[in-house]
Amino acid sequence: MFVDTVIEDKAxxxxxxxxxxxxxxxxxxxxxxxTNSLFGEFLRPVIGDPTESxxxxxxxxxxxxxxxxxxxxxxxxxxxxxxxxxxxxxxLFLLFLAFAYSFDLKMSFIQSRIPLMITRGLxxxxxxxxxxxxxxTVIAIIGAIAKLSNNGFAYAISSFYTSLFRGLPLxxxxxxxxxxxxxxxxxxxAVPAAITALSLCYGAYMTEIFRAGIQSIPRGQWEAxxxxxxxxxxxLRKIILPQAVPIIIPxxxxxxxxxxxxxxxxxxxxxxxxxxxxxxxxxxxxxxxEMLLTAAMIYWALTIVLEVIQARIEEKYxxxx
Amino acid sequence: MMDTKTxxxxxxxxxxxxxxxxxxxxxxxxxxxxxIDLEIKLKxxxxxxxxxxxxxxxxxxxxxxLEAHQEGTIHVSGIELHERMKDIDVVRQDIGMVFQSxxxxxxxxxxxxxxxxxxxxxxxxxxxxxxxxIAMLEQVKIPEQADKYPEQLSGGQQQRVAIARSLxxxxxxxxxxxxxxxxxxxxxxxxxxxxxxxxxxGMTMICVTxxxxxxxxxxxRIVFMADGEIVEQNSPEEFFNNPQHExxxxxxxxxxx
Numbered sequence: 001m002f003v004d005t006v007i008e009d010k011a012x013x014x015x016x017x018x019x020x021x022x023x024x025x026x027x028x029x030x031x032x033x034x035t036n037s038l039f040g041e042f043l044r045p046v047i048g049d050p051t052e053s054x055x056x057x058x059x060x061x062x063x064x065x066x067x068x069x070x071x072x073x074x075x076x077x078x079x080x081x082x083x084x085x086x087x088x089x090x091x092l093f094l095l096f097l098a099f100a101y102s103f104d105l106k107m108s109f110i111q112s113r114i115p116l117m118i119t120r121g122l123x124x125x126x127x128x129x130x131x132x133x134x135x136x137t138v139i140a141i142i143g144a145i146a147k148l149s150n151n152g153f154a155y156a157i158s159s160f161y162t163s164l165f166r167g168l169p170l171x172x173x174x175x176x177x178x179x180x181x182x183x184x185x186x187x188x189x190a191v192p193a194a195i196t197a198l199s200l201c202y203g204a205y206m207t208e209i210f211r212a213g214i215q216s217i218p219r220g221q222w223e224a225x226x227x228x229x230x231x232x233x234x235x236l237r238k239i240i241l242p243q244a245v246p247i248i249i250p251x252x253x254x255x256x257x258x259x260x261x262x263x264x265x266x267x268x269x270x271x272x273x274x275x276x277x278x279x280x281x282x283x284x285x286x287x288x289x290e291m292l293l294t295a296a297m298i299y300w301a302l303t304i305v306l307e308v309i310q311a312r313i314e315e316k317y318x319x320x321x
Numbered sequence: 322m323m324d325t326k327t328x329x330x331x332x333x334x335x336x337x338x339x340x341x342x343x344x345x346x347x348x349x350x351x352x353x354x355x356x357i358d359l360e361i362k363l364k365x366x367x368x369x370x371x372x373x374x375x376x377x378x379x380x381x382x383x384x385x386x387l388e389a390h391q392e393g394t395i396h397v398s399g400i401e402l403h404e405r406m407k408d409i410d411v412v413r414q415d416i417g418m419v420f421q422s423x424x425x426x427x428x429x430x431x432x433x434x435x436x437x438x439x440x441x442x443x444x445x446x447x448x449x450x451x452x453x454x455i456a457m458l459e460q461v462k463i464p465e466q467a468d469k470y471p472e473q474l475s476g477g478q479q480q481r482v483a484i485a486r487s488l489x490x491x492x493x494x495x496x497x498x499x500x501x502x503x504x505x506x507x508x509x510x511x512x513x514x515x516x517x518x519x520x521x522x523g524m525t526m527i528c529v530t531x532x533x534x535x536x537x538x539x540x541x542r543i544v545f546m547a548d549g550e551i552v553e554q555n556s557p558e559e560f561f562n563n564p565q566h567e568x569x570x571x572x573x574x575x576x577x578x
Contacts, residue, residue, distance in 0.1 A: 218424075220420060220422050220424035221424060221426065223387055223420065223424060224418075224420060224424035224425075224426070224483075225426075226387060226413065227385055227387065227413055227416070227417075227418040227487075228413065228414070228437070228438040228442065228486075228487075228490060229410040229411065229412075229413040229414035229438070229442050229490070230410070230438075230441065230442055231410055231442075234441060234442070238437070238441065239426055242428045243426075243427065243428050
């Protein structure tokens, strides 16, 4: 983003802002009331029994939390940007861990189930997503070209397709394909049905992304190519698409990440992917949170991998130009 | 010329390489060109000038059918340009065009920009195309920039690359659509010098430009347009010293001030 060359005073270093921030945070903490949490326990020497401490205890807990919070922000504000980002990431991650820890998780239960979640669940999730990503990309390229063509049939079919598949909930498409096709005489297993639904749905979204990418290339590129006597296919392949790809990558990466997570919808068809295992493995022992949080961490890790790959590709194109 | 097949038959000095008869064009209700008659002979250098909105760019863009005319006929070396023609690409390969905004391919290096045409559509093999590209870059005096990308070059250099890219196709005719209008003043001269050299080499050239010094020096004929019509056409001598029409006089007054 564009950063101006004029440096403004940091808001956190202005007394008025600090006071305003402190009062606001104090009000929020007071409203949320942390007296009965771990924090109240910590302050037991001061406020006595947290449950009995009443208004004074509630205020004391809020005040201590506010001081910690604001001092933390104030301290972080003196670091360089990169260090700030790292510290804030770490703190938020620790908060998330604390959130998870507060469920009283049984680690041995997680350890005993994680091999199955990875060999079966993670594998199936990646398998479904990877095939769908490839198919959706192929559909999107064809759809985008059809949508930009002067051929009435091509435009009609592609615009009908994007309208229909962007217009229906993915879950509904999944059921229509899985339950509908057998009634027409085509037996489909759950996994192919899920791949078909994901490819068609995300193909429709990505058709629009690819179309916009192609249209964003200046008209002059077409004119110069035409003036050299290039034919349509050549222009598209050698001139337009190579320039459109760097524009298409960020939104497409978004779609890939969304698709990876939407593959969890296949669990409603009984496919043994991550989400299905997360829901079922913990059921018998009432250890839901263990499995759900494990699945959450795996999904998160997967999307981080995709984000890194996307960043790498973007970097590569940046260097080239 | 050399190793490639040329698609347009060689003309004698007598027959026009481009001829327009009664050409008209409308954008909706607005008439951009009205009843244009124009003949251009081989090796002739034409400068088209006129106030903005007079139809000069539209006219030159009709000559390789980047724009479609609606009435009249346009012949390029005897081949009529019309909407049902199958081989427009073949005609275009023989007509080079240089644009106001350069329109180089930003994802290709200067050398690749110049090799693309011959290699992809003329069927010239890569080493030959490269040889020719380097020769043309030498002709426009920037062979040392061959491996750079267009955005690393100045405007003037980019436009010279655009000229080289067109020349690599070994065209019969070169069209220039305000080639210096987007340039910083100090870069205009280097592009005009390139065009003057090209003119000396005997290229048939049609230039839309406001550079009257260039017109005086190079043009065989100056065509003055206003409101979609050709108001008058004459040799530079006559055009500048003895303009016939009131509109021409007004235009020259403004531009030569």
